[in-house]
Amino acid sequence: MGETDEFELPRRQSDELTLSLDGWEGPLDLLLNLARAQKVDLHQISILALVEQYLAYLEGAKALKLEIAADYLVMAAWLAYLKSCLLLPKDSTIDPSPEELAMRLQLRLQRLDAMREAGARLMGRDRMGRDVFARGTPEGLRLVRKSAWVVSAFDLFAAYGRVRARTQPAMHIVARRAVMTLEDAIQRVSALIGQAFDWTALEAFLPVTTDPAYRRSALASSFVAALELARQGRIELDQGAAFGDLLVRSTA
């Protein structure tokens, strides 16, 4: 196989594994590589030694203050549990037995290893377009019973994913605006009017603010509040001319 760079070789050849978790695709991948480093057939690996290696590896990573992903820690906890079970005197009431658990772990490693190997062997085959070639200029046959429109199931599913992604409901966040509510305005105007027995411009009741938007809101609400209070007979309104100052006075 001439092209080793066709795919990344999954296993490191050296015995010394560098202390980085970036290179591993999860705890199982790390375990498999540690097992490979034992340089024995996967059937014969010592699970106990493997557990030691894994735990030591994580300890080393901890010492370097590396962030360790949760799934590595979960595996570590499980392996520590397995180790203690394997070392303790046999207890026939434990089901599954520690040996059984160790065997399952071994089986998982073998499965992954087999697929890794299989993938490499697939990639190394004589591949169409790379090693073997179809005819360069086929005349073409009249396609019988074949739709002229070409679209694959993948295209179809991808199209739907695209539509969904495009039309996902957008989140609208309404920015909070400073407003004076009508209730606030009524309360405010009725409180202040008690002190105003003379005609007073409505603007005088507005709160002091530098926010023009809030001032507009306060003016509008206060105007409506004045109308409401006038309707209730609690104040009188007067306006000398159109657009002139609106004057208010308590009726009390």
Added chain:
Amino acid sequence: MEEFERAVEAAIFASSEPLSPEEIAAFAGEGEVAAALAALSQIYTGHGIELVERGGRWHFQTAPDLAHILRRTREESRRLSRAATETLAIVAYHEPVSRAEIEAIRGVQISKGTLDVLMEAGWVRTAGRREGPGRPLLYATTVDFLTHFGLGSRRDLPGIDDLKAAGLLDPLDEAALQLQLESDEEEA
């Protein structure tokens, strides 16, 4: 068969254009190209395909007397447009569905030709009208649709979770989206 002849044969076969003896030599390496071509012509005599020379270049072709069998009208297969593919997907996932609903889901109008193409392809059919205002015409997929896409039933369509897991639900970036909307408009 000689090694050199095999190499010449393979080179001509795989080439997308007829090859001159010089080009053949560039592939096949050391050897008598002319002699190999003569030997190959001889070997293929009486076959359903033959090695022929046209203007100093060599290629294989099917024997002329078999032309009638092959009905060599090369049918150009056309790729389904993006708009049509999306429309088909929406019909499949939401059937029975009206045109207005398809447009609402797509977020883009569909041109008249889009549904026609899908019906002509035999993948979409009309499926009655919805009782209600305007009694809109409804569309659904056909059995041919299921067959073509290798689906046992509509229940075999990947769900939203499956699409997400397969990486097909990633929001497009704005630029790509814009481009797409523009091309949709042109299409319409």
Added chain:
Amino acid sequence: MEEFERAVEAAIFASSEPLSPEEIAAFAGEGEVAAALAALSQIYTGHGIELVERGGRWHFQTAPDLAHILRRTREESRRLSRAATETLAIVAYHEPVSRAEIEAIRGVQISKGTLDVLMEAGWVRTAGRREGPGRPLLYATTVDFLTHFGLGSRRDLPGIDDLKAAGLLDPLDEAALQLQLESDEEEA
């Protein structure tokens, strides 16, 4: 060479895609397709091109041992990531297989750019759903996968018999998934 064999040869040669025996018969007319294919395979033995069967469909291709003279170094086929390579192997050796099963074997979640890349390449397809809890979507390989990797059928997958005999391709039983479940629980 027999007339019918010539017709079969010409049909396969002219086709831009591999042909099934039924399709060949539709072109070549009356005759024993299987016998003609066997005879042609025999005739082409030792040639620079050969007649091969991939997933029940037949095509001519250049002989693998000539790869060195024909290899197109310019366009190296897109390199598959390690995750995608493993996933492809798992789908091929275990099919039909669900995403959860792929993840259980690899010990990690499938990230995007894995299954979608394989489907886009035309090597993996969805293959219905498994009846059972959750009705998971299943994945399997395509005929194009067999063609690309030069496999007559899935039985030709490298080492598949040994793996089967070693029990490494058994459906993931509860016991094998136990570890996964336990760690999932702890995580939760």
